[in-house]
Amino acid sequence: DTAVSQTPKYLVTQMGNDKSIKCEQNLGHDTMYWYKQDSKKFLKIMFSYNNKELIINETVPNRFSPKSPDKAHLNLHINSLELGDSAVYFCASRPRGRTEAFFGQGTRLTVV
């Protein structure tokens, strides 16, 4: 069973559309993250949630909004998509008391 599951794996959409990426972890972890990986493979934190509460919100456009309906889910909604939003988005989770994070398979978003 995949521990951190993201859907969809690939997403191709037109500029101006609104889309969502879902993330679920079945590990019972308290902390979840969203990271963006650009075309040069650079990874940058976007958001972090701990027990459904937002604890890190880096400088990302407010078109990006995370939503955590429960501790096992952290979904990413993106409004008014732009070409520059094309990237691979990774969800991750971290157990309480541990230092390492576990990553999902990534969602490759292509805006055309």
Add this chain to the structure above:
Amino acid sequence: GNSVTQMEGPVTLSEEAFLTINCTYTATGYPSLFWYVQYPGEGLQLLLKATKADDKGSNKGFEATYRKETTSFHLEKGSVQVSDSAVYFCALSSSNTGNQFYFGTGTSLTVIP
């Protein structure tokens, strides 16, 4: 602030060659250090970690030692295989900054038979 610097790639090695990928960091407090690996088309997998100075992380023949005096966490493997071809990321995490992860730019490794 926190940051990670790792050697630029790409790196191309012959099978059974010795691998070193350099990584240095800047951090406040006492971070934990990690190496993650990303195989083509896949997500990041934890390769190894070290949580305090002088700790050595090891896994699948890879090793890295947390050197506080040189702020380094270099990745080494004595004999690489074709299956080790991937992108390797050095990272740190610190409770001072909400346990978010700071990644290096990644080093692409290709091992040729």
